[in-house]
Amino acid sequence: MEQIVVETYLAEGIVGKSAAIKKVIDLAKKVAPTDSTILISGETGVGKELIARYIHHLSPRQDKSFVALNCGAIPETLLESELFGHKKGAFTDAVADKKGLFEEANDGTFFLDEVGELSSSTQVKLLRVIENHEIRPVGSTEIKKVNIRIIAATNKDLAEAVKNGRFREDLFFRINVIQIHIPPLRERKEDVPLLIAYFLRRYNQQFKKEVTDISDEAMTMLMNYDYPGNVRELENIVQHAIVVAEGSMISKNELPSFVPARQSLPEPVEPIFKTMEEMEKDIVRETLLKCHGNQSLSAKKLGIGRTTLIRKMKKYNIGVRS
Ligand SMILES: Nc1ncnc2c1ncn2[C@@H]1O[C@H](COP(=O)(O)OP(=O)(O)OP(=O)(O)O)[C@@H](O)[C@H]1O
Ligand SMILES: [Mg+2]
Structure with a gap:
């Protein structure tokens, strides 16, 4: 039996047996005890937040808060005050002092999802948080110290964003100290049956059903x-599938229609036809090559006389390496 990696923490599990997911888990375990900033990259839905929470759970900060923020989900104008807090009167709606999320996450872990979406002005401020552990609430002159570990995530190629000038290079280097890349599921299909079994168990419980096959x-x-x-x-x-299944079995009918019934067949390879002459030419050339151009030996191997061989070489215009 192959070893199946099923890491369980809290109510969640990280399921898989592919070399790729094992590598991710190993790296997560190694970096968890440190305070190092981490960049988790991977397509949507690969498990970036799951791994970030796992790292927090294994870290000395596990009893402190894990604050997650999707940088792309909040309008720029609100984001800054959300992250850094604001002072009363800093803008029209600022009726009282407000603590920012960085302060709320003090001593804990801050998960910055879709970090590539940050505007350049917020990028500068984030850099200050990482380099100096300092925040300045909007409208305030006071600088506060914070102790947070940052885990950033992106489904974009941040290095590419740096090249295009959309992401600050200095911030990129600060964030990209350790990168954990989670490959897409299509590149680790061996995890699919395990994940299916895991989700079946989980959602049968939740939906109080018994769809097991x-x-x-x-x-x-x-x-x-x-x-x-x-x-x-x-x-x-x-x-x-669990919701629509009437019996205990998931069959084709219970799968959503966008899952194709049959994988399209690979493009047929064009058959290659050769004439007898072309084949003879190939064989003569090949034999001469194998015999390092030795004509007597080649003729012998081909079962013909040497003069016949030379005639054929002339006919096919085959040169001989000396
Ligand atoms: N290896 C795994 N084992 C079990 N569950 C997993 C695994 N990977 C991902 N999941 C589950 O898949 C869902 C998506 O994971 P998650 O939200 O962490 O992905 P994400 O990469 O942050 O996605 P997005 O880019 O859309 O924010 C979650 O419900 C998570 O629990
Ligand atoms: Mg996510």
Whole structure:
């Protein structure tokens, strides 16, 4: 039996047996005890937040807060006051002093999701948090010290964003101290059956159902699917199947219609036809090469006389290496 990596912490599990997911878990374990800033990269739904929470859970900060913020989800004008807090009167709606999320997360871990979405002015301020552990609330002159560990995540190529001038290079180097890349699910299909089993257990419990089997046909379809939405998409597919299943079996009918029934066949390879002459030419050339151009030996190997060989060489215009 192959070893199955099932890391469990709190109510969550990290399921998989692929070399890729093992590598991710190993690295997460190594970096967890440190305070090092981490960049987790990977497509949508691969498990970036899951790994970030896992790292927090294994770190000395585990009893402190884990604050997650999607940088792309909040309008720029609100984001700064959300992150750094504000002083009463800093802007029209600032009726009282407000603590920012960085302060709330003091001593804990801050998960900055979609960090590539930060505006350049917020990027500068984040850099100050990382370099000097300092924040300045909007409208305040007072600088506060904070002790937070930053885990950033991105589904974009941040290095590319740096090249295009959309992300500050200095901040990139500060964030990208340790990068954990989680490969897409289509590149680690061996994790699919384990994830299916895991989600079946989880959602049968939640929905109080007993859908425990899966037909060979449905399994083949799930193994062949590409999962543009990665693990989250597989999770949704299993939930869908459990909800619509009437018996204990998931068959093709319980899968959402976007999962294709049959993988398209590979493009047929054009058959190659050769004439007898072309084949003879190939064989003569090949034999001469193998015999390092030795004509007597080649003729012998071909079972013809040496003069016949020379005639054929002339006919096919085959030179001989000296
Ligand atoms: N290896 C895994 N084992 C079990 N569950 C997983 C695994 N990877 C991801 N999941 C589950 O898949 C869902 C998506 O994971 P998560 O939210 O961490 O992805 P993400 O990379 O942060 O996605 P996004 O880029 O959309 O924010 C979650 O419900 C998570 O628990
Ligand atoms: Mg996420």
